[in-house]
Amino acid sequence: MKTITFECETITPMFLSGADGKTPELRPPSIKGALRFWWRAMNGHLSLSDLKKKESEIFGGTNPATRSNVIIRIENHRETQKNLNVKENKPVPHKNYQIKSFETIKSTKNVQSNGRQISAIKYIGYGLYDFNDNSKNKRFIEGKCDLIINYNPIFETEIKNCLSALNLFGCLGSKARNGFGSISLKKLIGSFDLLNIEEFKNEITNTQIREYPTLQKDFNIFKISEIKNTAIEALEEIAEKYLNAKNKVKTTLNDNKYIASDKIKDEGKNLNFERYPKRYFFFVRKDTEGKYIANAIYMPVKIQINSENQKYIKQNDTFQNEIKK
Numbered sequence: 001m002k003t004i005t006f007e008c009e010t011i012t013p014m015f016l017s018g019a020d021g022k023t024p025e026l027r028p029p030s031i032k033g034a035l036r037f038w039w040r041a042m043n044g045h046l047s048l049s050d051l052k053k054k055e056s057e058i059f060g061g062t063n064p065a066t067r068s069n070v071i072i073r074i075e076n077h078r079e080t081q082k083n084l085n086v087k088e089n090k091p092v093p094h095k096n097y098q099i100k101s102f103e104t105i106k107s108t109k110n111v112q113s114n115g116r117q118i119s120a121i122k123y124i125g126y127g128l129y130d131f132n133d134n135s136k137n138k139r140f141i142e143g144k145c146d147l148i149i150n151y152n153p154i155f156e157t158e159i160k161n162c163l164s165a166l167n168l169f170g171c172l173g174s175k176a177r178n179g180f181g182s183i184s185l186k187k188l189i190g191s192f193d194l195l196n197i198e199e200f201k202n203e204i205t206n207t208q209i210r211e212y213p214t215l216q217k218d219f220n221i222f223k224i225s226e227i228k229n230t231a232i233e234a235l236e237e238i239a240e241k242y243l244n245a246k247n248k249v250k251t252t253l254n255d256n257k258y259i260a261s262d263k264i265k266d267e268g269k270n271l272n273f274e275r276y277p278k279r280y281f282f283f284v285r286k287d288t289e290g291k292y293i294a295n296a297i298y299m300p301v302k303i304q305i306n307s308e309n310q311k312y313i314k315q316n317d318t319f320q321n322e323i324k325k
Helices: 028-042 048-059 120-124 153-169 197-203 231-253 307-324
Strands: 002-010 070-075 078-080 091-093 097-101 110-113 116-119 139-151 183-189 221-223 262-267 270-275 280-286 292-298
Touching: 002 153, 028 048, 028 070, 028 153, 048 153, 110 120, 110 231, 116 120, 120 231, 139 153, 153 183, 153 197, 153 280, 231 280, 231 292, 231 307, 280 307, 292 307
Parallel strands: none
Antiparallel strands: 002 139, 002 183, 070 139, 078 091, 097 139, 110 116, 221 292, 262 270, 280 292
């Protein structure tokens, strides 16, 4: 096994919990889950059976039981209180990480949603807060930790590629596809460097549209904002652009009910609404001067064409065109 170590820094608030579903914590399974996702997104050219087989070989699987060739550890995230009784022996934030509540996020931009003026951050963070009770607001983590990855060298290219995707446009935790939980990875120790965007694009060979989000050859990154002084300002631009695109669809097509990733399945005379994976991925990145910019990528999903899904396609095309502006 070879080892590579990164400094992992949160760029935007990361709403990610531990095993109890409540305590804010960045855990190895969350990182591995993100790497699996981006590996699948990069390998849409494989058949579903080959995709599952290869993924199990790299990351481990259950059917059949396969040992993972990637082991992840996170250090400098949490210490353990000691010299206390057993009931109080619990994790506490490491000095490099801070845990804060949603209401500490200061948003100066408001948007109008359903006739109500709310902060732009609350618009794209719906579900992370409670209008009436701040004690119920979700808590987030921010700061830095060391991400240590042990891997079988025969899979170095695959590990390098999916780590590069996570670094370029990946986010972690709740509302990750709206830009929360944006991270950056800086190599500290190891034998390979992460790919820049042009190098990464050269690794994408997939030209197929699959039933799940995939990166297509020559995919584009859409700039959502100009350079901002803070990450929160970049998130506000995502909220405003997202809302404007939805309003454009509603204005031009008299309806926008299909934008929220719904798919429609014909069942006789009834229409059954199901869910498509969200195809728009928003993220915030920090430049070398410490400034922030919001971006998005679009990963199409194959859908069954029928009369209602034609409306879905048209609305999503309109939405995408507005996001690109």
